[in-house]
Amino acid sequence: MSTKAIEIHDLKKIYGGQFTALKGISFDVEEGDFLALLGPNGAGKSTTIGVICSLVNKTSGSVKVFGHSIDNELEAAKRCIGLVPQEFNFSQFETCLQIVVNQAGYYGVPRKLATQRAEVVLKQLSLWEKRNTPSRELSGGMKRRLMIARALIHEPKILILDEPTAGVDIEIRRSMWEFLTELNKQGTTIVLTTHYLEEAEQLCRRIAIINQGEIIENTSMKDIISRLDVETFVLDIDSMPEKFPEINSVTFRQRDDTSIEVDIPKGISLNLIFSWLSEQNIQVSSMRNKSNRLEELFVKLTENAA
Amino acid sequence: MYNKQAFIALYSILAKEVSRYFRIWVQTLLPPAITMTLYFVIFGQLIGSRIGDMDGVSYIEYITPGIIMMSVITNSYSNVVSSFFSAKFQRSIEEMLVSPVPTLFILMGYIFGGVSRGLLTGIIVTIVASQFVDFKIHSWPILFFVVTLTSMLFATGGLVNAIFAKKFDDISIVPTFILTPLTYLGGVFYSIKLLPEFWQNVSLGNPILYMVNAFRYGFLGFSDINITHALILISCFIIALLSLAYYLLQKGIGIRS
Numbered sequence: 001m002s003t004k005a006i007e008i009h010d011l012k013k014i015y016g017g018q019f020t021a022l023k024g025i026s027f028d029v030e031e032g033d034f035l036a037l038l039g040p041n042g043a044g045k046s047t048t049i050g051v052i053c054s055l056v057n058k059t060s061g062s063v064k065v066f067g068h069s070i071d072n073e074l075e076a077a078k079r080c081i082g083l084v085p086q087e088f089n090f091s092q093f094e095t096c097l098q099i100v101v102n103q104a105g106y107y108g109v110p111r112k113l114a115t116q117r118a119e120v121v122l123k124q125l126s127l128w129e130k131r132n133t134p135s136r137e138l139s140g141g142m143k144r145r146l147m148i149a150r151a152l153i154h155e156p157k158i159l160i161l162d163e164p165t166a167g168v169d170i171e172i173r174r175s176m177w178e179f180l181t182e183l184n185k186q187g188t189t190i191v192l193t194t195h196y197l198e199e200a201e202q203l204c205r206r207i208a209i210i211n212q213g214e215i216i217e218n219t220s221m222k223d224i225i226s227r228l229d230v231e232t233f234v235l236d237i238d239s240m241p242e243k244f245p246e247i248n249s250v251t252f253r254q255r256d257d258t259s260i261e262v263d264i265p266k267g268i269s270l271n272l273i274f275s276w277l278s279e280q281n282i283q284v285s286s287m288r289n290k291s292n293r294l295e296e297l298f299v300k301l302t303e304n305a306a
Numbered sequence: 307m308y309n310k311q312a313f314i315a316l317y318s319i320l321a322k323e324v325s326r327y328f329r330i331w332v333q334t335l336l337p338p339a340i341t342m343t344l345y346f347v348i349f350g351q352l353i354g355s356r357i358g359d360m361d362g363v364s365y366i367e368y369i370t371p372g373i374i375m376m377s378v379i380t381n382s383y384s385n386v387v388s389s390f391f392s393a394k395f396q397r398s399i400e401e402m403l404v405s406p407v408p409t410l411f412i413l414m415g416y417i418f419g420g421v422s423r424g425l426l427t428g429i430i431v432t433i434v435a436s437q438f439v440d441f442k443i444h445s446w447p448i449l450f451f452v453v454t455l456t457s458m459l460f461a462t463g464g465l466v467n468a469i470f471a472k473k474f475d476d477i478s479i480v481p482t483f484i485l486t487p488l489t490y491l492g493g494v495f496y497s498i499k500l501l502p503e504f505w506q507n508v509s510l511g512n513p514i515l516y517m518v519n520a521f522r523y524g525f526l527g528f529s530d531i532n533i534t535h536a537l538i539l540i541s542c543f544i545i546a547l548l549s550l551a552y553y554l555l556q557k558g559i560g561i562r563s
């Protein structure tokens with residue numbers, strides 16, 4: 001049996017005695033896993049993370065981190081976690097180095113070792129040149145990376161990232177992905193929330209979807225992808241056919257004068273469509289996926305639940 | 307777990323606190339030096355020379371301990387109230403909340419930070435004072451004891467204030483409406499023996515009176531009130547406020563939703 005990095009059971013959170021943000025959720029994260037926690041705005045993702053990291057007091061239910069209950073082994077639980085929160089939470093006037101070294105200190109890492117480690121993580125996240133810059137003078141993307149550096153300084157077994165790539169440019173996002181993948185390979189369990197489903201698809205092996213305080217899906221990425229039974233393509237063509245053919249259960253739609261949309265069920269060969277088009281003497285100049293397939297499924301799932 | 311790791315954490319909080327007030331020394335360490343210089347010039351030299359002696363010493367000598375105490379009180383208080391409130395406001399307090407630092411050590415970190423600024427200010431002001439007055443010291447131990455306890459008390463008060471504060475206004479209400487009046491009426495500038503009996507008794511309800519007098523005793527060797535009583539009273543206040551602050555932090559009042 002593999003160890004559970006996180007075990008959440010029947011977790012409820014009622015804010016201010018009125019608003020129920022979590023309606024009793026349960027899910028586990030296996031050690032070494034890479035989980036995407038998805039859900040629309042206000043679904044309860046940050047609340048869940050807040051409870052795990054003891055920034056939010058739970059109303060009821062239980063949370064264990066590597067077997068340590070946050071009720072009676074809080075310190076041990078905290079040591080296992082590194083948190084990258086959704087909102088920047090630095091002291092504005094402290095420099096990158098001070099922030100990271102002090103954070104290490106809070107975990108009891110001696111100053112000298114902390115300084116050595118700080119150099120390593122700041123270099124890894126390309127912030128070493130900025131080490132003496134106060135946090136408020138960093139760009140948004142740099143602040144995100146600083147939060148990652150800060151979260152890693154005590155070498156946590158699980159890294160929890162709440163929208164780490166919000167407002168990060170494409171290049172840095174990709175390097176962050178690489179960084180996280182590598183970290184996961186070396187054994188760190190990772191949980192991340194994101195609104196970019198492409199990101200979740202690229203990175204994560206498991207996916208949990210939370211909507212209005214309830215877990216509505218918790219499965220492997222493979223499984224969810226296999227459920228995407230129809231794919232929609234957009235084809236740019238040089239002339240519009242008179243009418244569309246009947247090919248199995250493929251549906252055609254005209255978008256505008258020079259492009260069509262085709263819904264193609266899984267298992268149907270694209271060749272069918274191309275050969276019909278070439279029979280009509282129509283040239284296809286380009287083709288693309290209409291939108292992220294996962295995105296559509298996500299919308300469907302969260303709509304149904306609402 | 308009050309082991310080595312917790313002390314490293316304490317050191318980190320303290321380092322953060324001390325570097326904060328040194329970084330903004332123009333707002334923290336310089337003003338008391340300037341204000342106190344003004345007090346000494348105006349009350350001590352210009353007006354003081356006309357007042358004559360009080361309790362057998364020159365007026366400037368009489369007010370020196372109170373003035374030092376006043377700056378210790380304000381600085382201990384305001385260090386913790388602003389530092390903790392801004393940590394709450396910028397949410398950098400979360401850095402400590404997610405980490406395994408025991409609550410007691412977070413508490414100590416902030417209190418010691420405030421005390422260190424209070425004492426440093428005390429030293430600065432004493433140096434300033436020594437340019438104007440030739441004072442002698444009656445009892446070093448009492449002086450040190452009283453100033454440390456007072457600083458601790460007000461640092462804790464600042465922490466409690468910051469825990470409850472929801473907006474920036476809330477951190478100046480207590481200093482403006484409670485602390486300053488109590489300090490001015492706490493026998494810094496006069497001996498309560500000069501007051502009518504009724505007001506003497508009212509003054510005895512002012513905790514700051516005890517601290518100022520105990521401190522003055524350390525300098526001059528006399529006081530309006532009994533030193534032992536004063537020390538016991540201050541200690542009781544400290545214990546009460548520290549327990550309250552610990553309870554609030556442990557519960558996460560104002561910092562955890």
Ligand SMILES: Nc1ncnc2c1ncn2[C@@H]1O[C@H](COP(=O)(O)OP(=O)(O)OP(=O)(O)O)[C@@H](O)[C@H]1O
Pocket residue numbers: 015016019021039040041042043044045046047048086563
């Ligand atoms: N401190 C709070 N007090 C009261 N209600 C809150 C508090 N924090 C969050 N909520 C409410 O709880 C619900 C869940 O919020 P949460 O921040 O967990 O959502 P989220 O899934 O992280 O959303 P997003 O994707 O926008 O970050 C929301 O309706 C929010 O308004």
Ligand SMILES: [Mg+2]
Pocket residue numbers: 045046047086162
């Ligand atoms: Mg959120």
